[in-house]
Amino acid sequence: MSQYDVDLFVIGAGSGGVRAARIASGYGARVAVAEEYRIGGTCVIRGCVPKKLLVYASRFPDGFEDSAGFGWSFPAEPTFSWAALIAAKDKEIARLSGLYEQNLAKAGVAIHRQRAVVAGPNAVRLADGTEITAERILVAAGGGPTVGDFPGAELAISSNEAFDLAELPEKIVIAGGGYIAIEFAGVFAGLGSQVTLVHRGEKLLRGFDEDLRDEVKAGLEKRGVIVRLNERIASIAAGEGGSKRVSLASGETLDADQAMLAIGRAPHVGGLGLEAAGVRLNEKGAVEVDAFSQTSAPSIYAVGDVTDRMNLTPVAIREGHAFADTVYGGRPTTVDLSNVPTAVFATPELGTVGLTEAEAREKGEVDIYKTRFRSMKATLSGRDEKVLMKLVVDAATTKVLGVHIVGEDAAEMIQVAGIAVKMGATKADFDATVALHPSAAEELVTLRQKWTG
Structure with a gap:
């Protein structure tokens, strides 16, 4: 019988912590998790998910205006209710948080709805004073907004x-x-x-x-x-x-x-007891880890924003899964953080993967393929909005080093383009792909002239 209360104790039930807990439990580990706020973490509760819902809401006025160019008219001006939007957002966030909790429960993970801090290399202390021993501790406490240092x-x-x-x-x-x-x-x-x-x-x-x-x-x-x-x-x-x-x-x-x-955002490390347990923090206050997410204290690991490696939800999920595979699945796994696609949900939105032009030029000679055009939708709507697409290509090997898009559905396009970049596709591979017409994305495979501007 184990000398510890649990095999793994996870501090933080965000995307990375939940994934690690579920996968570790699936491998047979006895797992507990503590969350002081709401299960789901920043992304689900007050980050990318509610943000995207608000982004959708903010784009409807454009849609109403654009529809006139396609023959639509309204008997009255559309009206907007902020309260109704926030209530609908809250309902969806509650649903998602509930799903996260259900998935943890189905996996057999014990849930503690209170703050937990590290009490030693193999122990955590809950807010109610309860101490729980653990063979390993995973810190997945995430991060939070940086506060200002000016008056007011x-x-x-x-x-x-x-x-x-x-x-x-x-x-x-x-x-x-x-x-x-x-x-x-x-x-x-x-x-x-x-x-x-x-x-x-x-x-x-x-x-x-x-x-x-x-x-x-x-x-x-x-x-x-x-x-x-x-x-x-x-x-x-x-x-x-x-x-x-x-x-x-x-x-x-x-x-x-x-x-x-x-x-900016900063890792949630304050008062967690990490340094007293032998966990080193870097100059930015983030938890230092190796390629397998292990800290300087061998029994303590960390994943997600608390490590300040690449603060993206899918990365935290990958890190949590890789930790569980490594420690409990017998499959040492690291996370490759190169060529990770990402988006900025501005309007129009931005999608990008791979090297920027400046980064690529530091490594060698490059060819640039670029276009800026009016989308088909804008021809009838009359909206003054262009789509920008750019390929950064290694001049010697013709390997596509970066794809950059600004325009409607850029995030959707860059997710698929990210597969090609990750696989090492060349410009010839892009050229050999038959275009899907009519679409904005077809421009990615029809760019022929090198940019000389």
């Missing part, structure tokens, strides 16, 4: 609170230049808010291909978002009736109903 920062909301606002703000100032800031700027603008996006950098979306960065900024501005680059919030003061007075570093003052900070 506590008056701003984060992406967490944005999902549960009592009403849609007429005016909102959003600080940040990453995907969260950009997505919420598009959501609020699409639903009718006046949005000002403040970013301290020279361009939005650091680390993305330059053409994508320019295209997304242009798309935001077409939706009415005021983009202020090389700027930052200096302070926030409370105004009348709950309003905010946002002072910028340039000296300008903006009056708004809400101010939102989307200036």
Whole structure:
């Protein structure tokens, strides 16, 4: 009989922790999991899933407007209810959280609905004081929004609170230049808010291909978002009736109903007892792990955003599964983080996989294939919106190193293109693929002329 209460104790019931718990249990391990908030984690509860639902909602006004070009008319102007949208979102999130809990229960995983901290290399302590011993501990506590360090920062909301606002703000100032800031700027603008996006950098979306960065900024501005680059919030003061007075570093003052900070995310490691248990953290405060997600304490592992490797939900799921396969399935497995497709759900949305043009040029000579065109839908709707597609190709081997898209359904296209890039497809492979007509995606296999601009 084991000297421990459980074989595996998982701290955090988000996507990575739930997957690891279920797979480990399937291999015969005795597993317990603790979650202090709601089962499902950031992605399901207050991240990518509710965000995508709000993105869908924000695009309906465009659809109503576009429909006139296709012969549709409405007896009255469509009306929108923020309260109805949030209620529908909450209902769906509750359903998904329930499914996560059911799947854990079906797998035989014991669930503790309270905070857990590491009490030693082989023990955790629950909020009620109960100590549970475990042969191994998996930390999957995720991350959370970074807080501001300027006067009045506590008056701003984060992406967490944005999902549960009592009403849609007429005016909102959003600080940040990453995907969260950009997505919420598009959501609020699409639903009718006046949005000002403040970013301290020279361009939005650091680390993305330059053409994508320019295209997304242009798309935001077409939706009415005021983009202020090389700027930052200096302070926030409370105004009348709950309003905010946002002072910028340039000296300008903006009056708004809400101010939102989307200036980064940090791993949830505070107060978890990791360092006392011998777990090393890196200079950013993230848990250091090896290729198999093992920390410097041999009995403690970590997956997902708490490790700050690649903070994407599917990556956390892969890491959790790989951990269980390695430790309990007898199949040592690592996660390849190269050529991971990702999307920014702006409007129009961005999809990208592989190397940017700048990254590829650092490695050698490249050929660029690029097109920017009006979609068939826009010909009748009259919407001033273009689709951008770009292939980055190794000049010597003709291997496709990167695919970059901005336009409607870019995320759907990039998921499929990601398969080709992951397999090492060449430009000749793309060229040999018969186009599916009429579609926007066909441009990916009909690009013939190298870009010389």
